Amino acid sequence: MKVAIIQLGYAEGADESVEARAQRVAGLVRSAGAGHDLVLLPELWSAGGFASTEWEERSQDLSGLERGELPPALVPVAEATREIGAVVHTGSVVERTVEPGEEGRHLWNTSVVLDPRGEVCATYRKIHRFGFGGGEPKLMEAGGEVVVTDLPAPADGLRIGLSTCYDLRFPELYRAQLDRGAEVFVIPSAWPMARVEHWRLLLRARAVEDQCFVVAANTAGTHAGVEMGGHSAVVDPAGSVLAEAGAEEETLSIEIDASQVGRVREAFPVLSDRRL
Template sequence: MRASLIQIAVSDGESVARRRARAADLVREQAGSDLVVLPELWTVGAFAYELFETEAEPLDGPTFEAMSKAAADAGVWLHAGSIVERAGDGSLYNTALTISPAGELAATYRKIHRFGFDQGEAVLMAAGDSLTTVALPEQTLGIATCYDLRFPELFRGLVDAGATTLVVAAGWPARRRAHWTLLNRARAVEDQSYVLACALAGTHAGVEQAGHSLAVDPWGEVLAEAGPEETVLHVDLDPEKVAETRAQFPALKDRRL
């Protein structure tokens, strides 16, 4: 399975509409891949809190419309990162969208762990309460978003639900990049799963983004890693590797808690 991680740069000088159109073009360019992944809140920027209210949209809003067409044009499964979702009751959620090669909405995930320590996202958005997996032909994706990465119990729950590849869309600050790499490798090792971690590049709302999207195999080996700039990272995953790893080193069977 070939995966492409689009590490898109977000800047204050580019409009949401322009970046949405540019991201759609980048998705179309990945025809031939099986899975394409975008970062968290790439439309507005994960720290551009003042835009959350004005740019919030329903699940079938302009971002889904653009990404649905792009996924269908490219013939790919698309984890379209996350949007600021406005629910029917007016609440805002940090919601990830997964779209099928037919352009249909296959799954959504409302971010459970909101970042901000009683500020920012943590007070502006409501928390999700359900885990999400998506069955692809050769892998089952477990979906997580950014700050979720610091909570290993979420990932263990995804593995219990059948996940073999863990997808993490993020807007991770550059000042904590060491944690980004460490935690993604840790989640791969402890859950004996592939990890596809796609982060924002650029700077928005005064926060420099880490970039350094990466793909990690079930042994914790980094298969591919980007730098800090906008780029597309390509990686080939062996569909049998997860089962082989879990059979060779069956640590998951020894769980007691």
């Protein structure tokens, strides 16, 4: 399976509307995603991962997804998806709902995966909210569903687990995905440069402990004064980093062999020794 990771960057104070950024992202999906089976975008690219004061204004209504209606930020991306005929994980957007969640909030950090026809084949609401009482916990609801799904053609036969950024710090989520048959963890993120070594370490840890591929897209540039970490990466089930980006906007392209998951688990059957 051929994978493209688009490490999107944007400058502090850049006058780029949601519409303009969506068109730019769609152009990158067309140019960088052509010839790939799976394309991955980073977390909250349309709103800014740390730009919480803009989340409400840049939020998207996803209530029409079941009717095939995409929000404005994803319409150009879906058009590009149809053109290249790949599965496109659109990163995540700030979702806005009419009805509040359990904590009375109307915003969610939600991922949408599109099939090659540009139609929704999976969604995931971020479970672990970053901010220690501010940021996401203050403004957003927490998701509650572990999502593992089979990718459609051209990436058929591959079972992926969906998570987002801060989720990476919680290994029990990935154990739950493993128990649901995950072979690849797909992780869009907006991880800061200040903790980028944690990012790099945890990507390998999740791969090694669960003997899964990790495909992770981070953001470049600056969000609300916060320098983003970049270093998007693909890690194999043995923990080897197959590809890694730098700190600037960049696209990674790599072929992964899904059958490696079974070979690694057979050669070193550590998972069969689990007790808890």
